[in-house]
Amino acid sequence: MSDYLFINAHLLTMQGTGVGYIKNGAVAVENGRIVAVGTTAELQKTISAKETIDAKQMCIMPGLIDGHMHASYAVVRGVAQDVWNWMQAGLAPYHKYMDQPAFLAGTRTCVLEGIKAGTTLFGDYAWPMDGWGEVFANAGVRAMLTARINALPAQGMAGLKIGDLYPFDEQRGRETIDRATAFADNWHRSHDGRISVMYGPQGPDMIGLDQLMECKKLAAERGLMVHVHTAQGDREIDQMVKRYGERTPAYLQEIGYLDEQLLAVHLTEATDEETQLIAKSGAKMALCSGSIGIIDGIVPPAHVFRQMGGVVCLGSDQAAGNNCHNVWNEMKLTSLFNKIKYKDPTVMPAWEVLRMGTIEGAQAIGLGDEIGSLEVGKKADMIFIDVTEPNILPILDGPIRTLVPNLIFAATGREVVHSMIDGRFVMRDRVVLTLDERAIREEVQAEGERLSAAVAADPVHQSMKLLEAMEAGNL
């Protein structure tokens, strides 16, 4: 007997090469997995369930995949946009004071925000502070966690001039690799497989060759992917050219890093030729449209990557300058930014970005066999969307079905009413069941204020670019 049978829904199964729409659709869930998908008429004949839920006027689709984020920075949401050098000019003064309470408050806020916008998988990349994995485990969400690895001096890089080569500290590299390995061995496939892990050398410019290769080997031994910021900025390219005499993609190809094990994040600075090289290798791409749009004014080359057959996931990156963790936002911006980049309204249509936010997102992070579509045998990670909201209506069926474009271009995420992960409801009627929302709101406000007070008392804040906007009355 199934646990749940959902009937009478608009289903976007994301099976096949399109969106796999089923009218008057039904889904059955048992022991955390999808056991039947079809029309309501079909499933009502064959399925008996403990609970049958009428999902009339709802769309049921796979939960959204947020493949790359730095969740903790939600605690300083909004301190680093509308400026050049967002990280140095905006985030750094706050980052200096990011201790464990602030880190966990930000991470919890991101998870809460994401659940309420339909995200079921959180691909977080972070320094693995104590309690980090537990945030995701206890929230009942699916997570792909990557512990930061680099060989940069622990005391930071103050004193370096722009353009100076980063000094590598092998001991620091050793410690971060060991910590990541311990994290992987503790957490990978834990919580019924809900929490998975990748290895995360931060960037090829931030760690020496031997340790970079060691990461790949350690990951491969465990069947894990490597999650690497790649061609993420002109500073990285400058470091690579100075140190190795070549740009990042060529370097990665030379050392054998370009293959299906790699999740290459951003590609902000990759040329079309470099993008094609990476895509052809079988490596995957994480595209953070909102973040890179705000902080760099750049549209990364995901369209070229996909045209070469490459698989792309979306990521909300960081809220210091994105400023939200919302895959609906990423899907919409991805479509619009690419239409603008190519001056072509047919580029990246709604269905394509919906695939990036679901099945292709799952494939990009190595979970394409487990999640990302409504398909028998897959984990039951699903969201339920009220399609009677006035910003979505009408939902027309033919000759042109309007469901997908209206979700992509008009939905905000607030139309998601229920969310199920691993067959368990984590949100029902917009109440998050696994988190104390009020406590998290108060915690993140208090932690953000504490960080702000520390920054205000530190002369470092005088370097912040947004101070000018404050003084002009623009904030």
Added chain:
Amino acid sequence: MSDYLFINAHLLTMQGTGVGYIKNGAVAVENGRIVAVGTTAELQKTISAKETIDAKQMCIMPGLIDGHMHASYAVVRGVAQDVWNWMQAGLAPYHKYMDQPAFLAGTRTCVLEGIKAGTTLFGDYAWPMDGWGEVFANAGVRAMLTARINALPAQGMAGLKIGDLYPFDEQRGRETIDRATAFADNWHRSHDGRISVMYGPQGPDMIGLDQLMECKKLAAERGLMVHVHTAQGDREIDQMVKRYGERTPAYLQEIGYLDEQLLAVHLTEATDEETQLIAKSGAKMALCSGSIGIIDGIVPPAHVFRQMGGVVCLGSDQAAGNNCHNVWNEMKLTSLFNKIKYKDPTVMPAWEVLRMGTIEGAQAIGLGDEIGSLEVGKKADMIFIDVTEPNILPILDGPIRTLVPNLIFAATGREVVHSMIDGRFVMRDRVVLTLDERAIREEVQAEGERLSAAVAADPVHQSMKLLEAMEAGNL
């Protein structure tokens, strides 16, 4: 005695050149107008009110100005994106069947959607069907209505080849001008001034010179602006060059149309030089970032227009291919699209687009003295935003205040909990008080289905580009 005193809020007054933030702010409202703005401490000393409302953890700001839209197309939301020639390839087959019931259903849905996203002024441009003005009047919203004027043959332009000059039908021009004049004389400044009117020659390519000049004269006699699609597409420019030997901006300058009376919509095809010419004249610009992004893949030259001192309002345009009427969406997209266009993250910061959505939007449509800021003497059009939502938090005060960037880049519109227009609540706790939401949802779904059935039965639907996407399973 005031009717309302709101206290303890974050105020974005939009006074001055920035956002006019007041901490622990308060606003008093009496007889539909703002009678005091300041700190809570100040106003509590001087104001006595029938009702005092604690707006703690809320932001109060002017209602949003949606300066250009075709509201009725909400009834066919989502039939015309991701294609070239959206109007012909997507909208036209449905437009053919747009009768009064469909028109009114779409218009009502747009108003409902807009209220729920914080819009208080609706700048609708439409063929003035019976009942049109009443939708806005009865919903209690502020509206700037423009009745369509053109001299195109009433029976349409079937049979014309692309590139053929449109035939002008002076009789049709006469009828549409007379109808617009009757509409203006009935509706302008009606409902305590809540409903205002502009004259709307559809485009300089769609009406002859004499009638175009007559529109300006009739408008001027009544103190009204003219609301004209200007340089809106390559088809328009082609018509103008063939008919008059010059592009639209030069033509408008020559005939004396470029002045403060003009609201120039789109400027999609205007060069930077043409944009500067129009801005310098004192004409205003309506910028529809979402719509033009989706349907053309173009970012109109609003940044150049503003740099010349020009005043810009935002518009949600049309839901057939935008696909939403949400000024938050327009503010965010305007900032991001322009950062991308200029590859510069400092272009169009949050505060600038917030001004376009409020005070500058009001100025652009000639209502800058009445609405657009929280200022003593202005009409009380205000929205109340819950800033404790997890996608907005934390709200930090210093050294960098995060309220404005978090509203612009992370809010969705759903955070607006109350809306007041002319000193009366039209929405309270997200319940729209002036409309029957459920009836409108049902009406627009039914009308949309009726139109779809008519299109499906008409061979014209075989020309629709999105049919290919339907057949491929992408919709």
